[in-house]
């Protein structure tokens with residue numbers, strides 16, 4: 234057995250427990266609990282899958298300590314003894330894999346709505362969150378007493394259910410974080426004003442838990458290294474708070490960042506570099522003597538090893554990395570680094586669904602959310618399968634078919650596999666998609682899937698192969714716009730494939746995700762870019778974390794945005810648009826269309842009734858995102 238990442242697999246002492254390695258699964262709310270907050274079978278299978286994969290410590294997702302403390306409809310609860318049997322089942326299931334298990338204790342504060350929590354939200358001060366817009370009730374001293382008790386009782390329940398410890402959620406703009414931050418805490422009593430006063434609520438909670446649960450019970454605290462908001466908590470204050478927490482007996486500090494008004498720092502999109510929050514954790518590590526966990530886009534075991542090896546922090550949390558590949562720790566331990574399917578930080582499948590009240594899934598891991606429901610079984614009737622198109626849908630279909638014992642041939646008209654992913658790679662901030670393509674390349678090779686590129690599949694060619702089943706994953710092409718001067722307009726693919734060269738003033742018609750990304754890409758090359766959007770907002774087709782990051786990047790890149798604008802005519806040096814009934818002439822050396830995609834399904838019509846079994850998947854049916862393509866490829870791969 235090769236073990237190349239030795240630092241990552243050294244044990245570490247946290248409070249009274251020894252953790253077998255340095256990889257932590259941070260809290261990830263899944264919406265898998267019941268509506269009343271009970272542990273469900275799916276929730277247990279989700280954690281067992283990760284525990285089995287070799288992670289050292291699991292911090293179970295945010296668990297509401299109070300019946301009005303929830304921020305999500307199907308959020309876990311620990312606010313009365315009725316939750317104990319489920320929590321005990323969960324803790325024991327995880328511990329049976331020799332994994333340390335913590336429960337994250339949570340109160341939403343102002344970052345919820347009364348529709349979800351069941352009562353008017355509470356906060357240190359009655360300031361509404363700009364993204365929630367519901368004014369919270371200022372907490373009285375009685376409220377403070379009640380909530381401190383709720384945290385204490387929930388911690389005690391966790392202890393009696395077999396959890397090794399608890400993590401107090403003091404980050405991300407939820408209740409405790411609201412007390413800590415000068416941005417949200419404007420109190421003038423003993424719980425507001427000075428840092429000591431703002432920290433009082435958190436410190437009292439820790440002290441009460443210590444008193445009730447004893448000194449052998451391990452207590453962690455999640456803190457923001459920065460709120461990333463003007464007037465919010467900064468690293469200098471966070472360091473001081475961390476020291477105070479250590480003084481009152483906290484055993485481990487977990488350094489995260491952001492609040493709802495700076496959400497892109499809570500769950501960081503692909504526009505941010507890997508490991509962007511490590512310097513914050515590193516600063517805190519230098520000032521305390523208890524272990525410190527770093528988190529945030531640490532999706533590569535080699536990066537994790539590097540962080541621990543250089544003693545920048547003691548442990549690394551790999552949240553979405555473990556959503557994308559629960560076996561990451563075991564693969565890393567065995568030196569099978571190429572086998573790790575990395576999180577691409579797309580946001581779409583996990584938190585992008587959570588914020589709309591759906592269960593967590595994953596763009597690259599189609600089994601996410603189906604743990605225990607699907608067994609990938611060998612087929613009893615192996616077939617000769619031809620997959621046409623090596624984009625994400627075709628690649629996933631080929632992988633699943635081969636895993637199940639079918640003989641698979643993949644053909645693609647391009648010179649390499651990847652389909653639409655390969656085009657997206659041209660954006661610097663999407664370069665990690667190349668690792669997903671490489672992952673498929675390796676998987677297909679290991680599964681003996683034959684891949685032929687540079688082949689335009691026509692009816693004659695396909696029939697000559699005599700396949701038992703054809704899976705058409707022929708993708709999509711950009712939509713065009715029929716207005717006068719359309720010969721002066723190009724599509725996104727023309728730019729990304731290098732078919733055309735864009736110069737000076739560029740207009741992008743369509744302010745969806747791709748249009749915005751193209752704008753940032755071109756602006757970074759020194760071009761003057763304008764987005765023309767028909768609706769009254771841009772980036773409406775992407776989760777809020779991505780949108781918030783994109784808006785900042787567009788601003789930094791000086792991209793001009795013209796909303797509610799209808800293109801009327803393109804000329805060789807301008808685009809004429811109608812805004813509020815008035816015509817405007819926008820200077821343009823290049824006009825690029827980014828208004829959506831059209832399925833490429835013509836082969837379906839010529840193959841229909843000509844092959845024994847024909848399926849069509851992915852963009853060729855309904856142009857969508859990576860998650861849609863991979864899910865569809867997986868679906869067909871397990872059904873044939």
Ligand SMILES: Cc1cc2nc3c(=O)[nH]c(=O)nc-3n(C[C@H](O)[C@H](O)[C@H](O)COP(=O)(O)O)c2cc1C
Nearest residue numbers: 259260261262294295500529530551552553583584
């Ligand atoms: C779907 C989802 C749910 C999350 N739920 C929680 C939570 O319950 N408590 C918490 O402190 N952080 C939560 N986070 C933030 C993660 O713990 C982590 O800090 C973040 O995802 C960045 O780390 P990563 O890049 O390793 O995923 C959540 C993140 C995601 C993606």
Ligand code: SF4
Nearest residue numbers: 576579580582583596
């Ligand atoms: S959905 Fe995207 S961001 Fe979330 S875990 Fe999967 S790959 Fe990562």
